[in-house]
Amino acid sequence: MIFGGIQKNSLIDYPEKVSCILFLSGCNFRCPYCHNPQLVAETKTPPDFLTEKWFLQFLEKRKGFLDGVVVSGGEPTLQNRIPLLCKKIKAMGYPIKIDTNGSRPDILKHLIDDRLVDYIAMDIKTVPNSYYPHIAKENRPETILSSIRIILESKIDHEFRTTCVRPFITEEIIRKITVLIEGADRFVLQQFQDTGILNPAFFEATGALYTGSELRRFRTLSQPYVRVCTIRGIND
Ligand code: SF4
Secondary structure, eight states: OOOEEEEEOOOOOTTSSSSEEEEEEOOOBBOOOOSSSHHHHHHOOOOOTOOHHHHHHHHHHTTTOOOEEEEEOOOOOGSTTTTHHHHHHHTTOOEEEEEEEOHHHHHHHHHHHOOOOOOEEEOOSSSSSGGGTTSSSOHHHHHHHHHHHHHSOOOOOEEEHHHHHETTTTTTHHHHHHHHTTTTTTEEEEEESSSSSSSSSTTTTTBBBBOHHHHHHHHHHHHGGSSSSESSSSSO
């Protein structure tokens, strides 16, 4: 298990819960707008104290204060011991939210089938057959489609999230994504933030940012297909 860091308290990362966030290192994607470049490149050195044993002791001490645990990354499903870690966290009584890029549907299914996760937040970067080459190193749209299907068919609370940035997102692409996730609990449209990202040069010439009114237009298109569609990152 490669730990990347911890945020001890959060009021916004697990809906309606006070949570802590455990960041795991390593990712198989290279989203140019990624805000965790050190986790992706595995160059971030976690604090010396951050071991599995320390983390479980931390959770023990925070019982009664924390309502849930977010396991994020990087891409947490890349780590083979993730089911075991979730099992230990669940045994302490904590609900778990996983943040994922959806590239490991087999692991997601395992976590769901074994009741090791309570909330899944999956990023959808663009239409699945356009992840390669700028997001993913391989063209494997079937993995993304499979993860979407597994989540929708599960009884697990979930959300799908899309960072709205050119060229990955257009109005037409939002329409296509919305059809893919029809019936979802929640669709979150995220405003692009250009500070501290993995590859700022990628966006230099593209006029990447969407305005608040353009994001609201996307929400209008998506809302009829999902239970809740929200915008994150603008004063809405
Ligand atoms: S945004 Fe997520 S999926 Fe993309 S590179 Fe960063 S950690 Fe990986």
